[in-house]
Amino acid sequence: MKIPLSWLQEYVDIALPSADLADRLTMAGTEVKGIQVIGDGWENIVIGQIVAINPHPNADRLRLATIDLGTEQHTVVCGAPNLNLGDRVAFAYVGAQLIDGHSGEVFRLKPAKIRGVVSKGMACSEKELGISDSHEGIMVLPAEAPIGTPLAEYLGDTILDADITPNRPDCLCILGIAREAAALTRQSLPLPEVKYEQAGPPIDQQVSVEIAAPDLCPRYCASLITGIKVTESPLWMQQRLLKCGMRPINNIVDITNYVMLEYGQPLHAFDYQKIKGGKIIVRRPASGETITTLDGEERRLSQDMLVIADKEGPVAIAGVMGGAASEVASETTSILLEAANFNPANIHYTGRVLGMPSEACMRFERGIHPELVMPAIERATQLIVQLAGGEAARGLVDVYPGKAEPEPITLTTDQVKRLLGVDFSLDQIVGALTSLGFDCQEGASEVRAIAPYWRSDIHVAVDLIEEVARIMGYDNIPTTMLSQPIPRQTPDPILSLKQGVRDSIAGYGFQEVLTYSLTSLEMLNKLLPESGSVEPLPLRVANPMTLEQEYLRPDLRANLLAALSANMRYEEDSIKLFELGKVYLPKEKDLPDEPEMMCGVASGSRWGRSWHGGDDAFDFYDAKGAVEGLLSQLNIEASFVEGKDQSLHPLRQAAIVAGSNQLGVVGELHPKVSLAFEIPEAVYLFEINLSALLPFTLGHRIFQPVSPFPTMVRDIALVVDVGVTHQQATDIIRGFPLVKQVAIFDVYSGGQVASGKKSLAYSITFQSSTHTLTDEEVNKVQQKILDELSRELGADLRA
Amino acid sequence: MLQKLKALKANAIQELESIDIAKELESWRIRYLGKKSELTQILRSLASLPIEEKRAVGACANEVRAELEDNLRQKEQALQKAQLALSAQKESVDITLPGRSFPRGHLHPITQTLYEICDIFGSMGFRVMEGPEVEWDYYNFEALNIPEEHPARDVMSTSWIDYETDSGQRPMLLRTHTTSVTARTIETMSPPIRVVEPGRVYRYEASDATHTPMFHQIDGLVVDKGITMGDLKGTLYEFARRFFGEERKVRFRCDYFPFVEPGAEMAIECLNCGGEGCRLCGNSGWIEILGAGMTHPEVLRRGGIDPEVYTSFAFGMGIDRLPMLRHNIDDIRLFYGSDLRFLKQF
Numbered sequence A: 001m002k003i004p005l006s007w008l009q010e011y012v013d014i015a016l017p018s019a020d021l022a023d024r025l026t027m028a029g030t031e032v033k034g035i036q037v038i039g040d041g042w043e044n045i046v047i048g049q050i051v052a053i054n055p056h057p058n059a060d061r062l063r064l065a066t067i068d069l070g071t072e073q074h075t076v077v078c079g080a081p082n083l084n085l086g087d088r089v090a091f092a093y094v095g096a097q098l099i100d101g102h103s104g105e106v107f108r109l110k111p112a113k114i115r116g117v118v119s120k121g122m123a124c125s126e127k128e129l130g131i132s133d134s135h136e137g138i139m140v141l142p143a144e145a146p147i148g149t150p151l152a153e154y155l156g157d158t159i160l161d162a163d164i165t166p167n168r169p170d171c172l173c174i175l176g177i178a179r180e181a182a183a184l185t186r187q188s189l190p191l192p193e194v195k196y197e198q199a200g201p202p203i204d205q206q207v208s209v210e211i212a213a214p215d216l217c218p219r220y221c222a223s224l225i226t227g228i229k230v231t232e233s234p235l236w237m238q239q240r241l242l243k244c245g246m247r248p249i250n251n252i253v254d255i256t257n258y259v260m261l262e263y264g265q266p267l268h269a270f271d272y273q274k275i276k277g278g279k280i281i282v283r284r285p286a287s288g289e290t291i292t293t294l295d296g297e298e299r300r301l302s303q304d305m306l307v308i309a310d311k312e313g314p315v316a317i318a319g320v321m322g323g324a325a326s327e328v329a330s331e332t333t334s335i336l337l338e339a340a341n342f343n344p345a346n347i348h349y350t351g352r353v354l355g356m357p358s359e360a361c362m363r364f365e366r367g368i369h370p371e372l373v374m375p376a377i378e379r380a381t382q383l384i385v386q387l388a389g390g391e392a393a394r395g396l397v398d399v400y401p402g403k404a405e406p407e408p409i410t411l412t413t414d415q416v417k418r419l420l421g422v423d424f425s426l427d428q429i430v431g432a433l434t435s436l437g438f439d440c441q442e443g444a445s446e447v448r449a450i451a452p453y454w455r456s457d458i459h460v461a462v463d464l465i466e467e468v469a470r471i472m473g474y475d476n477i478p479t480t481m482l483s484q485p486i487p488r489q490t491p492d493p494i495l496s497l498k499q500g501v502r503d504s505i506a507g508y509g510f511q512e513v514l515t516y517s518l519t520s521l522e523m524l525n526k527l528l529p530e531s532g533s534v535e536p537l538p539l540r541v542a543n544p545m546t547l548e549q550e551y552l553r554p555d556l557r558a559n560l561l562a563a564l565s566a567n568m569r570y571e572e573d574s575i576k577l578f579e580l581g582k583v584y585l586p587k588e589k590d591l592p593d594e595p596e597m598m599c600g601v602a603s604g605s606r607w608g609r610s611w612h613g614g615d616d617a618f619d620f621y622d623a624k625g626a627v628e629g630l631l632s633q634l635n636i637e638a639s640f641v642e643g644k645d646q647s648l649h650p651l652r653q654a655a656i657v658a659g660s661n662q663l664g665v666v667g668e669l670h671p672k673v674s675l676a677f678e679i680p681e682a683v684y685l686f687e688i689n690l691s692a693l694l695p696f697t698l699g700h701r702i703f704q705p706v707s708p709f710p711t712m713v714r715d716i717a718l719v720v721d722v723g724v725t726h727q728q729a730t731d732i733i734r735g736f737p738l739v740k741q742v743a744i745f746d747v748y749s750g751g752q753v754a755s756g757k758k759s760l761a762y763s764i765t766f767q768s769s770t771h772t773l774t775d776e777e778v779n780k781v782q783q784k785i786l787d788e789l790s791r792e793l794g795a796d797l798r799a
Numbered sequence B: 001m002l003q004k005l006k007a008l009k010a011n012a013i014q015e016l017e018s019i020d021i022a023k024e025l026e027s028w029r030i031r032y033l034g035k036k037s038e039l040t041q042i043l044r045s046l047a048s049l050p051i052e053e054k055r056a057v058g059a060c061a062n063e064v065r066a067e068l069e070d071n072l073r074q075k076e077q078a079l080q081k082a083q084l085a086l087s088a089q090k091e092s093v094d095i096t097l098p099g100r101s102f103p104r105g106h107l108h109p110i111t112q113t114l115y116e117i118c119d120i121f122g123s124m125g126f127r128v129m130e131g132p133e134v135e136w137d138y139y140n141f142e143a144l145n146i147p148e149e150h151p152a153r154d155v156m157s158t159s160w161i162d163y164e165t166d167s168g169q170r171p172m173l174l175r176t177h178t179t180s181v182t183a184r185t186i187e188t189m190s191p192p193i194r195v196v197e198p199g200r201v202y203r204y205e206a207s208d209a210t211h212t213p214m215f216h217q218i219d220g221l222v223v224d225k226g227i228t229m230g231d232l233k234g235t236l237y238e239f240a241r242r243f244f245g246e247e248r249k250v251r252f253r254c255d256y257f258p259f260v261e262p263g264a265e266m267a268i269e270c271l272n273c274g275g276e277g278c279r280l281c282g283n284s285g286w287i288e289i290l291g292a293g294m295t296h297p298e299v300l301r302r303g304g305i306d307p308e309v310y311t312s313f314a315f316g317m318g319i320d321r322l323p324m325l326r327h328n329i330d331d332i333r334l335f336y337g338s339d340l341r342f343l344k345q346f
């Protein structure tokens, strides 16, 4: 909302500097985002009149304009198409500071020789003066603009640009801001006196109004003005509209806009001659009904909208836009003026569905009050009579099915203190409310307040408390720390699990990334080594902004691999990334499951190239090592079993299993999937479902006593078939008594080991918790172990 | 005899000088100063000499011995020094070569910021709660006094889930704010309540330097007997003091959010211009940090909490903006671009 101070000042005395006023308004809820000073830097610009126009001797598109400044005349070269003899214009002397019409940059005007003709000074466009973006021609001033007067004196102004919150439609007008300013500076606000002669025949003989949908139209008022002349509106009005960001159109439309800006009530002017039967019906559209609106578009209406109709059909979409058929045009002589109130939600719905947001819409949908209708229609009728001539019919039509008596709200000083934490006196409370136009009845320690009609946002006591707080100033609310006991808290264990996992995985050298939760089907399909589509279909957004962000990710991999691929372009020779976040798994007729997942990927060399050497590539055991490290830190007993993840290499992957639950997978990415993500190297990946992991992390570790007796270590080397796994061997070894620990220290094939065989070398630690072991004891167990290994796995002891 | 001593001394010193290995010093010592050395022999034979000669030779021999011992000591020290210098050369390391690394990944700056914020509120007794990101219209809007067709919906352009009920409604959405968790908390917990609710939120918006369709927020809620707006102000000021520093000025002004009344907005003095006004702060000198207010009695009542018994405050804050301000990051999209060249800086 743009607020020219010159206009505001008609209602309220602004003694404060504009920056201070802006600050007061901002603190009290009307945020002033900008202060535009018109005429700042107009030092060498004065009002002149074009007294001669001559062709340029060397250029067809340019002309020579002689401009009279009262005491002197200047002839300048001018390229504007709108040069007219007698027009008053803004003349800039050499040295004036202007804005370049094309580049938008500030420059100082210098004498120039244009196509051989010396030009000292120029006639300015609105853009060159910084008034608007218009640069099609020079700015033409009103005929009464005083020649020779500095432009800043005549046109200068300060405009506040305020953000009005949706609860305050009453502030979407000059009068509303004036009320705020008056309350904040404790002034009273004199309202403009509205009086006009009602010289015509009574209105009810010429206009009738029927509200067929009173739920959507609480009030409809109309006035009738005959014998008017549609012309341009006076320049002072045009100037004000322009400063508020509206384009002048003609006097009638300008007046409706002007009153909307002044009072906050949208109005609509019909050409009375085009309203069939002089009858207005406010109703829901009939099935399939259409209307051609002012912008020339044919609109299909639905039955839950609202139209203004005459006997034959719709003449306007209520509160949103008028119809072309009843539009005020140059030949119009009678005006049926509408000021009405409509249901906010219905207007919001219509504006949204038809894609027609407008200034009127914005005010209706925020809930302006029906009482506003009357002062606004009187003011607009007065202006029409005054500026467009004509005769106002006697009386007004006023159909008001939604009239409601305002309810008083009781507020006690205790309630104020209870919520704000500060003891405002009843006097202070009443003073604040009264300054805002509330009708207050004081009791001993309470006030019964009736909100002024324009405050449609006041319903309950807390609404009054906010009014008191913002007028007294939020700075006067104390700053206190919470003094209540801290509530009993049971923290969600997933939170500390997530933090612990993040810290561990980052500790292993993985960089955390956060990727969008939304992705594309194309991206997800890259995870499939064979062509096909992900199943089940992930959750889809009905109104995706782009196709890259259409589906909610069912896993973290796709985005993470895309991130890996992108980073490889920057020649990082060792990349380790992880993400921890939710995935979204659709459920029937319910919100999706949102398990917390953690996925890590590694590619390239283990340490990067370094003078320490050892730039060998990552392999399966790096990924597995990270998982094992994490599981061990979380004290989870999990095993790695054959995996069946289709995005992973079929021979190089494992499922991570605890109890009967699969917690995740680890493995090498399927080469075809790597290719799909344009990753030229092997990728190692692990993915863990933290929500599934969580139950295994609860509870505490139980201390194992440390045996005081010495350990004995024996190394054995086995030769087994290549198909025999390390797990099989250790499971057997661990099953024997006295075996404290089993560590594999060599895996070897080839050389002296026969083909189809491999050698596994173990270091077995024996220990008893009751006595010192003897050699014989250990020899006996070791032999039993070897026998069992031989029997179960066909293992030979390697010499 | 004296001649002999002189020659002996000259010999010994010459030999000593040519020695450059420490262990040869011992054999030299044995040869010239040992029990069987010529010098010792001479000293032993003194007794058999006539008295005058005894005195002269004795003095001279002792002098020679002292001189040789002195020279030996010096030589020993010199060799030791040389030895040290030599081994220093061999054993020293080039301390400027890079160390063997224990590579550590970095947590994302948003994660770091969230942890920091949760720590600050945690120390004030707040518990962290999380809620679903795919949410019902009810918790995102209705429960928060934002019914259908409310203008407040316009500023939170919503991504709707492609799911329709049998009656053709589309009730599922990507939450537009973490305040949806507040609505759930009010419904499921009983007072006293003191929670913060961090998480991802979504808007139907095109990306640019200051917007992404997904970003992070944290909401907070306190419900208890006797909670006042002063407590809200105190809590938020304490947060600002700890996050932005003691000297950073704070502003608390009236603002509107449908689920609070009175409503407020907290801003801090612009970190870029210190309040003078610049492009970053839209020339106002202030940077809006969060929206807050006293929870609307209707919102409490709807969730089953009696506003006549309890009072409550709530606040909500964007997260992404904070590391942007702190680290001078000018494009929010960098957070979600996964570029290691960016992420490794934090």
Ligand SMILES: [Zn+2]
Residues within 6 Å of the ligand: B270, B271, B272, B273, B274, B275, B276, B277, B278, B279, B280, B281, B282, B283, B285, B286
């Ligand atoms: Zn700034």
